[in-house]
Amino acid sequence: MAEIQVEDLRHVYSPGTPFERTAIEAVNLALPQGQFVGVIGHTGSGKSTFIQHLNALLLPSGGRVLSAGEDINRDKKSRRDIKWKVGLVFQYPEYQLFAETVYEDIAFGPRNMGLSVEQVDERVREAAGFVGVSELFERSPLELSGGQKRRIAVAGVIAMRPEVLVLDEPTAGLDPEGCAQIMANIRAYREKTGATVIIVSHDMDGAAALTERLLVFDKGRLVMDGPPEEIFSQPGRLTAMGLDVPRPTAIALALEARGVQLQGPVYTHEQLTNAILRAYRDKEGGRTPC
Amino acid sequence: MLKDITLGQFFPGDTIVHRLDPRTKILLVLLYIVALFLAVGWLGYGLSVLALVGGMALSKITPRNLFKGLKPLIFIISLTAAINLFYTGGTPILPGWIVTWEGIDRALKMVLRIVLLVTGTFLLTYTTSPMALTDGLELLMKPLKKVRFPVHEMTIMMSMALRFIPTLIEETDRIISAQRARGADFETGGLIRRAKALLPILVPLIVSAFNRAYDLATAMESRCYHGGEGRTRMKQLKLKRVDFAALALGAAYMTAAVLLRNYGI
Structure with missing residues (x-):
């Protein structure tokens, strides 16, 4: 099991042209195995550029990315091998579906790994099981619903059994049911395999409730890095970067502005409910409502 | 890697060339192409080189x-150069060699002609927005x-095609990245294997291009x-x-090109 380390990472797009742009710089962090990490930031903050360095899709303009202490960009082979270790699911991954059947599409990754037919079959069935599309094997991926396509695309990456699963906005454009389903699939994969999961999201409620660590990018720099309660205890800084706070935090702040003091960190609905109940009890002198 | 494709790309700027009317620029490029094909001697080619360098300097587009x-x-x-080099009759540079002095002369001129032709038209698309061009x-x-x-x-189709080149390139880049993340390998293997490796890119690209066309x-x-x-x-x-x-400058240039051709230099 590997730890990913990022050292002084910098990336410049189109160097030497009028379109030259530094997308990220001075990014330093370590990702221990098994963490559930959220990456948040405004559009153009560099978060998508950052995650594409984790599996050597983009080469750093400066700095290094290490997996288990080894530079992943050491040579051609290491750059290819890291793709099995770090699975990356792009935004709107349904655009990558191409095969005639769902089965063939999910099998694309494992086949590229050079596995035997039996191993490929095992991986495809396992991955399809995680996302609940086993009954769709013979269908064409192009005729399915948006949510189904998305889950098949995720299965296509999970089938490589990555130790680190990176997802860029996995719920974008899905209905609430599709969102919940895909998040449940991702959680199931993590619980079963102990994989590190990194999710890029603009959905603060989801980021707050699910993750144990948040990375906040702003203008190409990693500006905040810590557990959600720490990040969301500084709503002023987040709003200054054009980011929202989770709705429960927003409600707590609004109550505070009206003179109701809530205790403890508030960034999930459960915490909000409990904090309000506690405040109510304190006020009523120990009498519980209802 | 696909970002290097410069076809139809526009480099915004505020030089005299950028400010010229697109009709003027199109006409000038046409004149330039005709003059280029009129050139027979090195002086004629020199005139075209001069025109290109002049346009380049005025538009502040870097040679790179x-x-x-x-x-x-x-x-x-390279193919053009090779064919001209080996299949032009004349005096061999060394007795018994296939390569002739005439062949070298012709190969150099052909290469120069292609380079000038392409870079000259690039100068037009680099300094004119697709909108103005159409x-x-x-x-x-x-x-x-x-x-x-x-x-x-015709022109609205052309402007849409030009408009969607960057979009499609971006889309292709994204699909390539997504498939590479699944371990697709586009760089090794024989011709057939490489052609097959393109399938996971082409299918999604065509599907999304059609969807985009319907939406548009x-x-x-x-x-x-x-x-x-x-x-309006x-x-x-x-x-x-x-x-x-x-x-007027273009007309003078054209006259010079015709004169040079008449004298065969």
């Missing part, structure tokens, strides 16, 4: 950016309407687009003094 666009053509250029074309081709040539339809058609119709009939434009093109000066 201009020649970057030649990369995809390296194969064609507007200019539409106005220049207006007389063809008399013979029922669908000028407006719907969006245009819902905004009442119904062809060019009675359509926001930016009226008007020839200015600098355009006439540029055209």
Whole structure:
């Protein structure tokens, strides 16, 4: 099991042209195995550029990315091998579906790994099981619903059994049911395999409730890095970067502005409910409502 | 990697070349191409080189950016050079050799011609926004309407094609990245294996291009687009003094090219 380390990472797009742009710089962090990490930031903050360095899709303009202490960009082979270790699911991954059947599409990754037919079959069935599309094997991926396509695309990456699963906005454009389903699939994969999961999201409620660590990018720099309660205890800084706070935090702040003091960190609905109940009890002198 | 494709790319700027009327620029490029094909001797080619360098300097496009666009053509250029080098009769450079002095001369001229042709037209697309370019074309081709040539339809198709080149490149880049993340390998293997490796890129690309075309058609119709009939434009093109000066320069250049050809130099 590997730890990913990022050292002084910098990336410049189109160097030497009028379109030259530094997308990220001075990014330093370590990702221990098994963490559930959220990456948040405004559009153009560099978060998508950052995650594409984790599996050597983009080469750093400066700095290094290490997996288990080894530079992943050491040579051609290491750059290819890291793709099995770090699975990356792009935004709107349904655009990558191409095969005639769902089965063939999910099998694309494992086949590229050079596995035997039996191993490929095992991986495809396992991955399809995680996302609940086993009954769709013979269908064409192009005729399915948006949510189904998305889950098949995720299965296509999970089938490589990555130790680190990176997802860029996995719920974008899905209905609430599709969102919940895909998040449940991702959680199931993590619980079963102990994989590190990194999710890029603009959905603060989801980021707050699910993750144990948040990375906040702003203008190409990693500006905040810590557990959600720490990040969301500084709503002023987040709003200054054009980011929202989770709705429960927003409600707590609004109550505070009206003179109701809530205790403890508030960034999930459960915490909000409990904090309000506690405040109510304190006020009523120990009498519980209802 | 695909970001290096410069076809139809526009480098915004505010030089005298950028400010010229697109019609002037299109005409000048046409003159430049004709002059290039009129050239027979080295002096004639020198004139075209001079025109290109002049345009380059005035438009502040760096030679590096201009020649970057030649990369995809390296194969064609080398093939042309090789054929001319080996299949031109004349005096061998050494007794018994296939390569002749005439062959070297011709190969060099052909290479120069292709390079000048491509970079010259790049100068046009680099300094003219696709919008201005098609507007200019539409106005220049207006007389063809008399013979029922669908000028407006042609130019709007062209402007849309140009407009969507960057979008499709971006999309291709994204699909390539997504498939590479699944371990797709586009760089090794024989010709057939490599061609097969393109399938996971082409299928999603074509699917999304069709979807995009449907969406675009719907969006245009819902905004009442119904062809060019009675359509006005926001930016009226008007020839200015600098355009006439540029055209006069172009005419002089053309005369010089014809004269040089007559003297065969």
